[in-house]
Amino acid sequence: MSRFATGVVVLTVGGTRPHGMTANAFTSVSLDPPSVLCCVAHNAVMHDAITGAGAFGVSIMDAEQEELARFFADKKRPLGPAQFEAVDWAPGPVTGSPLLAGALAWLECEVTEGYGVGDHSVFLGGVVGARRGEGGDGLLFFDGGFHRLSPGAAR
Numbered sequence: 309m310s311r312f313a314t315g316v317v318v319l320t321v322g323g324t325r326p327h328g329m330t331a332n333a334f335t336s337v338s339l340d341p342p343s344v345l346c347c348v349a350h351n352a353v354m355h356d357a358i359t360g361a362g363a364f365g366v367s368i369m370d371a372e373q374e375e376l377a378r379f380f381a382d383k384k385r386p387l388g389p390a391q392f393e394a395v396d397w398a399p400g401p402v403t404g405s406p407l408l409a410g411a412l413a414w415l416e417c418e419v420t421e422g423y424g425v426g427d428h429s430v431f432l433g434g435v436v437g438a439r440r441g442e443g444g445d446g447l448l449f450f451d452g453g454f455h456r457l458s459p460g461a462a463r
Contacts, residue, residue, distance in 0.1 A: 365405025
């Protein structure tokens with residue numbers, strides 16, 4: 309699957325047990341009603357965070373945010389509120405999930421379904437809030453590394 313290019317997002321959960329996690333197993337499912345899905349390993353901290361909160365935030369990463377994406381992918385980073393101390397973010401107005409500044413777009417989602425598939429769960433989220441950022445280049449993950457996608461480059 310390393311040959312399949314994907315976008316990069318940071319999933320977040322707020323509340324009493326805040327957590328963030330870089331993900332590329334994320335996609336739009338439906339525009340009416342607006343729905344997305346994300347896949348999270350059963351043994352990931354994010355799995356219990358999403359299950360407990362019943363909601364999650366999504367920050368769609370700008371190409372300039374590779375370092376931030378790497379931070380939230382690092383298993384050695386602090387957990388809980390400490391992982392957000394050096395990060396510019398704001399709580400989502402609907403779910404309270406941390407939404408990262410500088411992203412291309414932000415979503416807030418309420419979990420509508422969860423399905424166990426192998427060692428992961430597929431969480432379907434109904435979009436309850438969405439905003440678009442200033443724009444920029446997209447951050448992609450392909451063949452084990454991060455890459456930039458510029459608007460209009462694929463014409």
